[in-house]
Amino acid sequence: METTKIDFLKTYLSLYIDHQTVMADAQQANPQYVILDVRNAPAKIKKDQIEGAIAMPAKDLANRLSELDQHKTYVVYDWTAGTTLGKVALLTLLSADFKAYELSCALEGWKGMHLPIESL
Template identity: 75%
Template sequence: MENEKINFLETYLSLYIGHDEVLPEMQKPDSKYVVLDVRNAPAQIKKDQIKGAVAIAAKDLSDHLNELDKSKTYVVYDWTAGTTLGKAALLTLLSAGFKAYELSCALEGWKGMHLPTEPVA
């Protein structure tokens, strides 16, 4: 039983990536990461996003897969780490053969650490 728990936790944790790995890479001209804001909300509700993120709502992601570059690694985020939109988007991307992770801190943690954000246009 303990081995099953360990295997489950290893798998679960492998779905996430930390800001400490993503942020330095995002600042490079040809970053291997593309950060996706998958929140299902209009701009006036969202107000801000992670600087440089591409907004594709989780509910619309499957309709935009042909626009994504399979050579990139996608990092999805939602409002908080406890919500399911990021997980749904991650499932969509992984099922379509993309390399992808969910941002472990979500937007709430990112902003809490005072990492770069920008207004949603």
């Protein structure tokens, strides 16, 4: 039974990427990661986003896959780690054969670490 739990946790954790990895990649000349803000709210409600993120609401993602580069790796985020939009977006991307992760701790964690954001 413990092996089953361990395997499940390994799989679960493999779906996430940490802030430091994303930040380090952003400093590269040709970043591997593209950050997608998948929150389904208008800009006036969002007010800010991770610096350089592309707004692509989870509800629209399946219809906008043709806009994405199959050679990049996508990092999706939602408001908080406890919400499901990031997971829905991740499922959409992975099901369409994109490389993708969900940002660990979502926007809330990013802001809590005082990492770069931009006003909308």
